[in-house]
Amino acid sequence: MRPNAAFVLQIKETTVTTTPRITVDPAIVEQYLMTMAQFGAHGETGVWRTVYDPQWVAAANQYVAWCQDAGLETRRDAVGNIWGKLTGSEGGKSIVSGSHIDTQRPGGRYDGILGALGALIAIRTLKEQFGQPKRTLEALAFCEEEGSRFPGAAFWGSRAITGAIAPDDPAQTRSYADETVVDAMQAIGLDPSRILEAKRDDIDAFIELHIEQGPILEQAGLSVGVVEGITGIRHYVVQLTGDANHAGAFPMDLRRDPMAGAAEIISGVISTAHRMGRPAVTTCGRMTVDPNGPAIVPRQVTFTVDARHPDPAQRRLLYSRHEALIAEVAARRNLDVSWYLTHDLQPIICDPGIVSLIEDAAREQGVPCMTMTSGAVHDTQRMSEISRVAMIFVQSKDGRSHTPDEFSSIAHCTAGIEVLAAALYKLAY
Numbered sequence: 001m002r003p004n005a006a007f008v009l010q011i012k013e014t015t016v017t018t019t020p021r022i023t024v025d026p027a028i029v030e031q032y033l034m035t036m037a038q039f040g041a042h043g044e045t046g047v048w049r050t051v052y053d054p055q056w057v058a059a060a061n062q063y064v065a066w067c068q069d070a071g072l073e074t075r076r077d078a079v080g081n082i083w084g085k086l087t088g089s090e091g092g093k094s095i096v097s098g099s100h101i102d103t104q105r106p107g108g109r110y111d112g113i114l115g116a117l118g119a120l121i122a123i124r125t126l127k128e129q130f131g132q133p134k135r136t137l138e139a140l141a142f143c144e145e146e147g148s149r150f151p152g153a154a155f156w157g158s159r160a161i162t163g164a165i166a167p168d169d170p171a172q173t174r175s176y177a178d179e180t181v182v183d184a185m186q187a188i189g190l191d192p193s194r195i196l197e198a199k200r201d202d203i204d205a206f207i208e209l210h211i212e213q214g215p216i217l218e219q220a221g222l223s224v225g226v227v228e229g230i231t232g233i234r235h236y237v238v239q240l241t242g243d244a245n246h247a248g249a250f251p252m253d254l255r256r257d258p259m260a261g262a263a264e265i266i267s268g269v270i271s272t273a274h275r276m277g278r279p280a281v282t283t284c285g286r287m288t289v290d291p292n293g294p295a296i297v298p299r300q301v302t303f304t305v306d307a308r309h310p311d312p313a314q315r316r317l318l319y320s321r322h323e324a325l326i327a328e329v330a331a332r333r334n335l336d337v338s339w340y341l342t343h344d345l346q347p348i349i350c351d352p353g354i355v356s357l358i359e360d361a362a363r364e365q366g367v368p369c370m371t372m373t374s375g376a377v378h379d380t381q382r383m384s385e386i387s388r389v390a391m392i393f394v395q396s397k398d399g400r401s402h403t404p405d406e407f408s409s410i411a412h413c414t415a416g417i418e419v420l421a422a423a424l425y426k427l428a429y
Contacts, residue, residue, distance in 0.1 A: 019364045019422040024125050026414040032117045033413070035062065036101075037109040046106035046404030050149035051156065052080070052184040059101050063116065063141045070124040072139065077198040079160040080143035080190055086123055088136040088428060093204035095427045096387070097122065097420060098140025100157060100379060105148045108406030110211045114394065114413060116141040118209040122421035126429070133428035135204075145379050150175045150184075151342055158382035160198035170195065203387040205354060205427055208380045209420050210391060211408050215399030216372055223415040224369040226358045227391035231279065232315045232347035233377045236305040238265070238326060241336040244291060244299035258301040259289065261333045268325045269305055273318065279375060280318050282307045310347045310373055345381050351388035354423075358390055361422035367415050376401075392420055 039059035040049030049055045060082060067074040067084030074084050085094075099115025119139035126133065147154030152173040159165050170181040170192040182192045217225050242256030266284045273282035287303040307322055309315035330337035355371065362369040372393065380389045394416035397407040 019361055019425050022125060022129065022365065022418055022421045022425065024121060024414050024417045024421060026410050028121055029117075029414050029417060030410045032066065032121065033109060033114065033410075036113050036117065040103065042106040043404055045109060045407075047103045047109055048106040049101070049103045050105060050146075051102045051144035051153070052188055052190075053149065056102060056143075057188055059113075060141070060143075063101065063120070066120055067139065070120065071127060072120075072123065077160070078190065078194040078196075079157060079165075079185075079198050080188075081157045081161065081198065082141040082143075084120055084123065084139040086127055086133060086137045088133045090134045092135055093202045094136045094138045095205050095424060096138045096140050096203050096383075097207045097209065097424060098138075098142060099208050099210055100142040100145035102144045102146050102148065104146055104402045106404055107146070107148075107402055108400075108404050110396075110406055110408045110413075111213070111401050112142075112145060112210070114211055114408065114416075115209040118413070118417040118420055122417050122424055125417075125421050126425055130425070130429055135428040137424060137428050142379050147342070150181055153181055154343060155379060155382050156181075158379040160195055161200050162382050162385045163196070163199040164382065164385070165195050167196075201386060203383070205351070205388045205390075206380065206383040207354065207358070207389070207420060207423060208378055208383075208391045209416055210378060210393060211401060211406065212393040212396045213376045213399070213401035213406075214396065217370070217393060217395040218397065218399065220370055222368055222370055223395050223412040224362060224367050224419050225372045225393035226355055226362065226369055227350055227374050227380075227393055228352075228355050228371050229310055229349050230347060230374040230378060230381055230391070231308045231310040231376070232312070233306065233308045233343050233345050234315075234319055234341060235343035236307070236322070236339045236341060237302065238262075238305060238339040239300065239302045239337070240265075240330060241300045242334075243297070245297040247295040247297060250297060255297055256334050257297050258335055259298050261329050261335050262287070262301040262303055264329050264333075265326055266303065266305075268329070269307070269322045272321050272325070273307070276309075276314065276318060279311075279373070280309045280314065281375065282318070282322070308375065308377075310375075312347065315347065343377070345377055348381050348384045348389070350380075350390040354388055354390040354427075357426050358392060358419065358423045361426055362419045365418050365422050367419050369419070392416055392423075
């Protein structure tokens with residue numbers, strides 16, 4: 001991906017420093033990952049840990065304890081993000097790395113948490129090997145990214161840091177169990193009225209380490225990738241309403257059947273992405289049916305459409321084709337239709353200076369890597385509103401993620417953390 005007129009970034013000069021060999025202990029990486037995996041353990045390899053639930057609280061407390069053990073100045077902000085700070089001798093804006101500690105329902109042991117732990121391990125390693133940095137370094141565990149408990153609260157942690165949570169959002173954002181974010185925050189001692197205090201304007205650079213969540217690195221035989229751009233996403237919740245009727249006695253030509261409409265739309269939007277070709281993708285992953293019986297034409301069907309493309313013009317074309325199909329099918333089948341968006345993130349170009357710096361760091365550490373784009377969305381997109389950003393990917397076995405089956409080897413994870421540590425060394429030392 002190359003910058004174009006839709007992506008205008010102010011690029012700062014980055015001083016290039018040859019990095020000494022940095023050694024991360026793989027035993028620490030494995031210990032931290034496997035310990036965290038116990039908070040919300042689900043089945044043999046799954047993790048079910050949603051924001052503000054008891055397992056999340058236990059994981060957050062463990063992260064705080066590890067930050068304190070590493071000698072970092074540790075604090076929790078107004079939404080429960082955790083910061084571990086290593087103050088630099090020259091002050092100035094912070095260099096930050098981290099990711100989220102919540103999971104899907106269920107997810108796996110690596111998505112999100114690897115980046116939060118990787119940042120902590122990298123900064124701990126730098127402190128032990130090189131002492132105090134010139135620039136302040138901070139490890140960050142975002143409280144929430146997935147939207148798995150509160151679908152309207154995705155990126156809650158990074159939204160708070162960038163000032164993108166409106167005053168009425170906590171009371172209006174509800175979980176799948178009809179709880180509000182206000183209820184959940186207050187239950188663990190957080191004050192929703194103080195959310196604005198989480199906003200930061202003193203971060204110079206943010207680097208997120210993350211599992212790839214796709215097969216590209218494995219196919220290339222590489223441990224690490226350097227992300228130069230992140231896709232855009234639009235996430236629709238579509239509701240079709242017709243009439244509930246008997247499955248046998250009501251003639252087909254008289255029906256207002258929202259299930260038939262949903263089936264046609266779902267097949268159509270997925271086929272649209274197929275026809276457009278890579279990297280266009282569309283997924284329909286959640287559906288509710290009312291009533292939900294085997295011999296009833298339902299009254300209402302609600303389903304999600306997740307559409308993504310990194311190119312601005314192709315993204316607009318993908319979205320417009322989806323929306324036109326939804327409207328056409330509903331009108332032809334005499335169905336009432338409505339939809340709203342839960343995500344609408346623009347694609348971003350990562351800071352070219354930091355991307356180049358990470359590539360240099362990987363080369364100097366002897367870690368072969370490739371430059372790539374991200375088909376998944378990340379907190380990095382939110383953080384780009386207030387700082388320079390980049391990402392480091394670690395190989396995912398079979399490209400699996402958002403499932404208990406996701407797996408990244410300790411060797412690959414350690415290589416990624418060593419590249420992260422080397423990049424932070426260049427930026428802060």
